[in-house]
Amino acid sequence: MPVISPAISFQHVGKTYIGHRGGTRGAVKALDDVSFDIEPGEFFGLLGPNGAGKTTLISILAGLARASSGSVKVLGHDVVTDYAAARRSLGIVPQELVFDPFFSVREALRIQSGYFGVRNDKRANDKWIDELLAHLGLADKADANMRQLSGGMKRRVLVAQALVHRPPVIVLDEPTAGVDVELRQTLWQFVARLNREGHTVLLTTHYLEEAEALCGRLAMLKQGRVVALDRTSALLAGTASTMLRFKMDAALPASLEAQSRVTGRIVQITAHDAHEVEQVLGVLRAAGCQPEDLEIGRADLEDVFLEIMNGPPRTTPQVKVAV
Structure with missing residues (x-):
């Protein structure tokens, strides 16, 4: 029976920056021996206060930063030695509103799909783009220039760009930061549907009620280390x-x-x-x-989060999760 690779695997990941503190040059450890797997089909949450290392970990996963130690794999593909295959498997929604101001929404999505080699079936690709536009409330903005969109609409386009090549693994890095309630509901309904269809979802968010409602399992980071790793229900029951x-x-x-x-x-x-x-x-x-x-x-997840951040680590052994 073939062994199924984790959707995402972090093994002993460390990241050290050389910087200056108080006029003294020294090493700053952003990540310290981070290890956990996310199984195919999971809806997984990565939580932590500002400065905990979440963005650094996502940057390493996306290939935007290099780990000082350890390894990261996506569906068995190492993000360093097999970068192209790993990156094709990922759809990433970044925190920052990054967009090209010279194209319409539809043009931006077609260009993004081209980056991943989605050229063979233009009709099928355009049909998927139309579906993304409809589900994310962008259908009436399809021909609008990106510069004309509000911040919330630009955020929707970022989500569509992350999904346009139909990646099996979706990474949402604070996707609802600064957006209206309507978009949050629309986005989560669509992402939940993708998860039901088999897509793996990794979510970072400061909206803990979202993580409690959506994520089957959670990891919490504090000062670069994993201090909690368990099913959401178990973390809630454990307090x-x-x-x-x-x-x-x-x-x-x-x-x-x-x-x-x-x-x-x-x-x-x-x-x-x-x-x-x-x-x-x-x-x-x-x-x-x-x-x-x-x-x-x-207590809700916010209470559990605060309790864990102010207490000793509460991790459980890494186990295979049936999804």
């Missing part, structure tokens, strides 16, 4: 935290600030058990605080 959510006009008691997040009038407080919930409510009562619309429920 004993309870979340109190309510609205309040008064200032929060100082003793609760460390375990709280405050956004305007909305307060979220993490408690680890029923006894701690009672303690929190007691502190609020003693301070004369009157919370409105109090809800008590399980």
Whole structure:
């Protein structure tokens, strides 16, 4: 029985930059022994705070940076020694809005497909381009010059460019940053469909509710190291935290600030058990605080993320995942 290669394989990947800190020249380690596999057909999330190493890892995967150590493969193709085959297997949506201002949307997609050798069947290629334009809400912009598009529309074109050569592996690097809710919903419906059809998806995002809803498995990076690697459901089940959510006009008691997040009038407080919930409510009562619309429920991925970033690593052994 043939062995199926992982869709993406990171093995002992390290990246060190030589830079200056405080006037002293030295080495800055961006990635430190990063190892995990993403299996064909997975919807996988890569999470971490700014500076954790996510962009560096994606840049190495895309061939835009060279790892200092370790290896990266796409469907068995090394991104250094077999770059062309690895790159053909990838469709990458970058964070930056990079576009050619001299072409229409349709022309840009045809040119992009040509880079990957999609020339043999022009009719089939144009049909796929029309489908991409329709699913991403770009059909009425097909003949518009790229310079005429809004930032959100340009983001949609980047997604279409990443998909135009029908890659089996799709990498979405903060694809919904700065875009409207309508595009987010349209994009995720289309990407979820591609995933159901067998495409592997690697997503980096700061919208943790998106990762919780979409990703079957997650890796979390902190200071260049993997500190969590597991199924999303297992990470959520692995926290004993309870979340109190309510609205309040008064200032929060100082003793609760460390375990709280405050956004305007909305307060979220993490408690680890029923006894701690009672303690929190007691502190609020003693301070004369009157919370409105109090809800008590399980922690979400944002709570788990913050808990992991502030605690010890929580990784599980790398195992083959049935998808």
